[in-house]
Amino acid sequence: MAKIKYIEFNGTEHEADVANGLSVMEGAIQNDIPGIDADCGGGMSCATCHVYISDDEWFRKLPEKEMGEDDMLDQAFEPKSNSRLSCQLIVSDDLDGLTVHMPEKQV
């Protein structure tokens, strides 16, 4: 279990306890947190669960991107070097306290 903080583009904060094994994307969807669309349902084929990891230390601590994630991020709305696809961030106790920022929009 990890407590994940989701911050919308307008600053609205949401916190959710997300079970281990779920993705950060699923944590948002299951808790009705707006700002993550996840059109493809977690297949890494749509780039609509894009988030920023604003904290450098957290960004480095996350498991590295697998092949294809950066390719998908090319298609995201305003990708930056601290962009991730939240469907690829699998929750474990290690992610307790992670904060993700949502982009202005997903498409």
Added chain:
Amino acid sequence: MIKTDVVIIGAGPTGLFCAHQLGIIGLKCEIVDNLDKIGGQCIELYPDKPIYDIPAVPKCTGEELTNNLIEQIKPFNFNFHLSDRVQELKNENNKWLVKTLNGKEFETPNIVIAGGVGSFEPRKFPTKSAEKYDGKSVLYSIKDKTIFKDKSVVIFGGGDSALDWAIELSNSSKVTLVHRRDEFRGAPASVQKIKELSDNNTIDLITKYSIKDVKGNGSLESVEIKSESGESKVIKADYVLGFFGLIMQLGPIAEWGLNLDKKTIPVNTENFETNKKGIFAIGDICTYPGKLKLILSGFHEGALAARGCFKYARPDEKYRFEFTTASSTIKDRLGVKE
């Protein structure tokens, strides 16, 4: 005006199998899809990725699944209307009048929406100023490459479309290729070619930059790009091209007075009808308690929706349930000779 029993919106696996079920029970249908090919997400998003959960098919790719479904409905000779989109629905005397973007018209008692998560549209630039030039000098696809001759063209993107067009247009245009990072996702041979063209100054290659603004006075004059650390550059541009893949948009479906739950359409699970009589929704686009976004669920939903369509298409007939193994009527429809 084409008169038919059912118009199916979406030629993905769910729409295709629903067409099969309609054919089996003796109904006609017309299938409309926004893409230029049959197969929906299976063909657009993962043609080469294996699928492992189609019943009785241990493993197949999106392309194989699509080809088999096409084969399965061949006996019925249904019409496909590709690269077109259903735009308007109007109800007249219990019939739906359907109009497409390309001006086709259908009259039908039934519409089956098998639209996945909507239609695929090119992903556009986030900059507001680009909208003004959309379709004129800011483009997301190329229909006529001759318009770029001797012009300054700035291309954004790192995939095959961006690379291929940069290579192609570099023969007769002044090309600048801009990409947000140093790595490209296009084919290695194209990436190699781009590097060569950049080394011998045939094209300008700018990485780690993205679009900031487009500028012009009536007609497009330049595009401003920015790096993540805030540096910016202005490049002269007659045309700006963006290749960021496709996104799925609900599009006109949202305008038809259907109940919507986020981007999905609530249905009953008896026949997958929506809140509008004669409009059914199946596959990823429909929702109900326990909904699973699996292809196999879409098949089931399509089979039941087809029976729902029968009631409105043949109001004076009673639907008779038959097995394909036993029914000679069905075998006739399939053109099976014994």
